[in-house]
Amino acid sequence: MYICKVQGKCISTIKNKGLQGLSLVGVQKINKTGDVSGEIIVVVDPIGCSVGETVLVTTGSNARYALNDSGATVDAVILGIIDSYDFNLMEE
Amino acid sequence: MYICKVQGKCISTIKNKGLQGLSLVGVQKINKTGDVSGEIIVVVDPIGCSVGETVLVTTGSNARYALNDSGATVDAVILGIIDSYDFNLMEE
Amino acid sequence: MYICKVQGKCISTIKNKGLQGLSLVGVQKINKTGDVSGEIIVVVDPIGCSVGETVLVTTGSNARYALNDSGATVDAVILGIIDSYDFNLMEE
Amino acid sequence: MYICKVQGKCISTIKNKGLQGLSLVGVQKINKTGDVSGEIIVVVDPIGCSVGETVLVTTGSNARYALNDSGATVDAVILGIIDSYDFNLMEE
Amino acid sequence: MYICKVQGKCISTIKNKGLQGLSLVGVQKINKTGDVSGEIIVVVDPIGCSVGETVLVTTGSNARYALNDSGATVDAVILGIIDSYDFNLMEE
Numbered sequence: 001m002y003i004c005k006v007q008g009k010c011i012s013t014i015k016n017k018g019l020q021g022l023s024l025v026g027v028q029k030i031n032k033t034g035d036v037s038g039e040i041i042v043v044v045d046p047i048g049c050s051v052g053e054t055v056l057v058t059t060g061s062n063a064r065y066a067l068n069d070s071g072a073t074v075d076a077v078i079l080g081i082i083d084s085y086d087f088n089l090m091e092e
Numbered sequence: 093m094y095i096c097k098v099q100g101k102c103i104s105t106i107k108n109k110g111l112q113g114l115s116l117v118g119v120q121k122i123n124k125t126g127d128v129s130g131e132i133i134v135v136v137d138p139i140g141c142s143v144g145e146t147v148l149v150t151t152g153s154n155a156r157y158a159l160n161d162s163g164a165t166v167d168a169v170i171l172g173i174i175d176s177y178d179f180n181l182m183e184e
Numbered sequence: 185m186y187i188c189k190v191q192g193k194c195i196s197t198i199k200n201k202g203l204q205g206l207s208l209v210g211v212q213k214i215n216k217t218g219d220v221s222g223e224i225i226v227v228v229d230p231i232g233c234s235v236g237e238t239v240l241v242t243t244g245s246n247a248r249y250a251l252n253d254s255g256a257t258v259d260a261v262i263l264g265i266i267d268s269y270d271f272n273l274m275e276e
Numbered sequence: 277m278y279i280c281k282v283q284g285k286c287i288s289t290i291k292n293k294g295l296q297g298l299s300l301v302g303v304q305k306i307n308k309t310g311d312v313s314g315e316i317i318v319v320v321d322p323i324g325c326s327v328g329e330t331v332l333v334t335t336g337s338n339a340r341y342a343l344n345d346s347g348a349t350v351d352a353v354i355l356g357i358i359d360s361y362d363f364n365l366m367e368e
Numbered sequence: 369m370y371i372c373k374v375q376g377k378c379i380s381t382i383k384n385k386g387l388q389g390l391s392l393v394g395v396q397k398i399n400k401t402g403d404v405s406g407e408i409i410v411v412v413d414p415i416g417c418s419v420g421e422t423v424l425v426t427t428g429s430n431a432r433y434a435l436n437d438s439g440a441t442v443d444a445v446i447l448g449i450i451d452s453y454d455f456n457l458m459e460e
Contacts, residue, residue, distance in 0.1 A: 012148055012173060026179045039094070040123075073171065075152055
């Protein structure tokens with residue numbers, strides 16, 4: 001899983017029926033220095049996060065398991081909101 | 093999932109039977125600045141997109157689920173057309 | 185899926201029984217400028233391609249589906265021969 | 277699998293029910309020179325590792341198999357503690 | 369699959385029961401020039417390879433299939449020993 005920051009909403013009207021009713025947001029991974037970096041990943045947000053929130057994201061086949069909806073056609077989902085982390089490298 | 097731009101068609105005559113009847117297009121991911129970048133991914137287009145259109149792409153085992161065709165042998169599919177996105181980093 | 189160029193044969197005598205009878209070739213992805221680049225991927229060639237041929241490659245669990253052989257232990261397979269592609273970025 | 281170093285704990289209160297009761301830690305891969313590098317991966321720690329410990333990490337669908345808990349919604353898990361490794365490249 | 373060079377053994381005593389009895393080695397991919405490069409991958413060696421040997425490695429869910437042991441919790445396995453390869457790019 002990855003620690004990511006929510007960057008904004010992503011709107012799609014013409015879409016696969018396995019995405020109907022699901023909220024899509026764009027996120028970026030948080031790097032060693034606590035800043036966002038790298039490519040934008042579009043993930044399902046089942047929680048209702050705000051822009052700027054720090055979240056835990058899963059990708060791959062686990063995303064479908066996490067939604068617990070066998071009809072969902074997704075490969076990336078927010079698993080939770082991160083309260084805090086204390087990584088060694090942050091202190092170096 | 094990733095936000096990608098459709099770059100053109102990809103034609104294959106001699107191919108796996110699990111690809112018969114499926115339209116193949118080349119896409120590239122859209123990066124932070126809104127430009128395309130990175131490698132070309134060949135994806136199934138079940139919608140009939142135009143070149144230059146902004147689309148949502150899924151990869152991996154989810155692609156087969158999204159097509160809802162157990163005989164399809166694909167690992168990347170267009171899930172929908174992106175109407176808009178408002179990502180924080182675009183405003184920085 | 186990716187557009188790749190066949191680079192040569194790969195011979196293995198002592199190997200997993202799920203690879204018996206399968207032809208292995210090394211390929212590289214074709215980049216934006218039409219040249220090959222990046223790492224060598226060893227893929228199963230069920231078609232009998234020539235060196236230098238442009239092919240469509242799938243990776244991951246889809247490779248086993250594409251071979252339609254439940255005993256095959258492979259993670260990358262040639263899905264077809266690419267006749268042509270007309271990607272925007274090629275014209276830039 | 278990858279050799280990683282445990283970098284610290286990651287706390288999430290609002291989270292997917294498939295993560296309830298699982299300890300989450302951040303790890304980084306150990307590179308050729310024995311130092312950590314690259315992005316932070318959040319993994320389930322079923323062993324109870326200390327910060328700084330060298331561990332073996334699996335990612336992808338295998339993570340669910342390794343936990344042996346069909347309800348777990350995880351894509352990265354610590355498989356064991358690394359006692360030692362003697363890699364050629366370390367001596368170069 | 370990838371062509372890799374075996375770099376050494378990796379010892380773990382406290383480990384997942386799905387790894388019991390399996391030999392773990394560290395490998396690196398062989399690049400275009402025939403040299404090793406990139407990160408260290410820990411793989412199961414069901415053959416008994418020597419350090420320096422050139423091997424074929426599979427990753428992902430296929431690794432479990434290749435071991436033919438439903439209890440194995442692995443994501444990377446040696447599929448065979450590479451006798452030879454004749455890649456175009458080597459001659460460039």
